[in-house]
Amino acid sequence: MSRTLARRKENAAGFLFASPWLLGIAIFMLYPVGASLYYSFCDYSILKPPMNVGLDNYRELAADAVFWKVSANTLIYAVLSLPTSMLVALGLAMLLNNKVRALPVFRTIFFLPSLVPQVALAVLWLWIFNSEHGIFNTLLDHVGISGPNWLGDPAWTKPCLAVMAMWGCGNMMVIYLASLQDVPATYLEAAELDGAGAWARTRHITLPMISPIIFFNLITGMIGVLQVFTVPYVMFPDGTPARSSYFYTTYLFDNAFKFNKMGYACAMAWIMLISILILTGIAAKLSSKHVYYEGAQ
Amino acid sequence: MEKLCLLQEKNSPLDKVSDHFWKVHGNPNIHIYDELARGKNTIRMPQMGIWPEFSEELENTFDEISLMDVTPKQALRDLQVTMQSKLDRYNARLEERRRLGL
Numbered sequence: 001m002s003r004t005l006a007r008r009k010e011n012a013a014g015f016l017f018a019s020p021w022l023l024g025i026a027i028f029m030l031y032p033v034g035a036s037l038y039y040s041f042c043d044y045s046i047l048k049p050p051m052n053v054g055l056d057n058y059r060e061l062a063a064d065a066v067f068w069k070v071s072a073n074t075l076i077y078a079v080l081s082l083p084t085s086m087l088v089a090l091g092l093a094m095l096l097n098n099k100v101r102a103l104p105v106f107r108t109i110f111f112l113p114s115l116v117p118q119v120a121l122a123v124l125w126l127w128i129f130n131s132e133h134g135i136f137n138t139l140l141d142h143v144g145i146s147g148p149n150w151l152g153d154p155a156w157t158k159p160c161l162a163v164m165a166m167w168g169c170g171n172m173m174v175i176y177l178a179s180l181q182d183v184p185a186t187y188l189e190a191a192e193l194d195g196a197g198a199w200a201r202t203r204h205i206t207l208p209m210i211s212p213i214i215f216f217n218l219i220t221g222m223i224g225v226l227q228v229f230t231v232p233y234v235m236f237p238d239g240t241p242a243r244s245s246y247f248y249t250t251y252l253f254d255n256a257f258k259f260n261k262m263g264y265a266c267a268m269a270w271i272m273l274i275s276i277l278i279l280t281g282i283a284a285k286l287s288s289k290h291v292y293y294e295g296a297q
Numbered sequence: 298m299e300k301l302c303l304l305q306e307k308n309s310p311l312d313k314v315s316d317h318f319w320k321v322h323g324n325p326n327i328h329i330y331d332e333l334a335r336g337k338n339t340i341r342m343p344q345m346g347i348w349p350e351f352s353e354e355l356e357n358t359f360d361e362i363s364l365m366d367v368t369p370k371q372a373l374r375d376l377q378v379t380m381q382s383k384l385d386r387y388n389a390r391l392e393e394r395r396r397l398g399l
Contacts, residue, residue, distance in 0.1 A: 043390050045346070051390070051399050060386070065379070154364065238353055242360040259350045 040266035050263065057267035067268070069243055070251040073158065077247065078225040080162035086217055089169040093176035094202075107177070114170030122234035125164050126151070151235070154244030161232060161245065165225070172217050179213035180206065211291045218287075219280055226276060229253065248272060308334060347387045351380055 015022070040057055042050035061067050092110050096103065116124075128135050129150040137147035150156045183206055191201050207214070229249040232239070238254075239246025248268070256265035299318055302309040306323035308330040319327065333339065342348060358376045362369050 043394070048394070049399050051394055051397065053390070238356055240356070240360060242364055242366060243357055254353070258353075260346060 036266040036269055039263050040270050042263040044263040044266075045260040046262055047260070053263070057264050058271075060264065061267055061271065066243070066246070066251060070239075070246050070248045073239075073244065073246060074226060074228070074248040077158050077161060077228060078222065080158055081165040081225050081228075082218070082221050084162060085166050085169045085172065086214070086221060088166050089172035089217070090176050090214070092169070092173045093180055094206075096173070096177055097180045110173060111170040114168045116168070118230035119234055121164065121168065122231045125160070125231075126235055129160055152241055154242050157236060157241070157245040161228070161235075164231060165228075172221065175213055175217060176210065179210040183209045208292045209294075212293055215283075215287050215291045219283060222279060222283065223276055226272070226279075347384060350383065354380055 039050055041052060041054060043053045043056075044050035096107050096110065100106070113121075127133075131137055131147065131149040131152065134147075134150070136150065140147040148156055150160050187205050187209070188201055191205055196204070227249050228247050232245050232247055233250055233253070236245035239250060249272075252265050252268045252272070255261045255268065298311055299309055299314050303318055303322060308327060309318065324330075342352075354376060358372045361367050362372050367375070
């Protein structure tokens, strides 16, 4: 009896200590998630009470040409940006894993761009990509090439943003670097003794050993690029030119806070959540054959 | 507001301003701006909830025309179709709200 009482007291104390976190998750996570699901079935403009419209918001989305346009833009940007960022980050990490002089300085230099605030980064790249006075086109002019209108031509807006995303791959690079330093030197030495070259060692030892980290970067990177917002919002107001840089989250934000269609925006948010869950599930399923976990059977 | 417009040397959005505003204004031609704002051909932005969406759709239409993706006639026809359905839906929901007393 006394043991049960003691356990109850212990449980109560445990809940009491955990209560700030439990309250936090209830107020700032569970309630907004539940409310957004409810509002996705409502006509809601914040200023007036919500009115239930059933599945109308979802039906409207299915027939909304802008919704399909922003979804396609986001997917194209993800396809352009994610693989290039991952490859550049991995390449830099491999270079920085070598023992060369002033290594900490190089590591700092390559990591620094990822610390630059997004708005400052957007303004900086607006100057770089300026078609008349930007660095890119000035350099191209010197070699006799007339550079395109990077920010005004719909064909170039998404590649420009993908290049910018590459510039901020420092976080990914640090994670790769940490995993590369965990690759056992004995495996690499044994392969070298057996006559394996640098490429063979990378392909058959290094890459399989860091495959869980590549997978982690793929998932977090995918979620990040699908939610791209700040840089295009600052660089391309209203997704100009001709909505070529209008992304999913930008349209969602506009619906919520510009058009006051909060219910519609909530429906978009839920579609995005479900799409990301499906894509993550597919990636996890496909990766089971290619990701090597050392401790796993 | 009057003082702010005076200091920024621009026209006032107020219906009435003091004589002092006209006397000391930095722009000697400020009366022209006032006359233009009061002119019979002046168009104001409609005070309706769907206007921001309409405005953005218009901007996109101008973009498409200037990029020569579509002809002005086709672009305006597309705009008419898109915005008419949105306006109908918007009005239907307003009507439904009125009916439910929300």
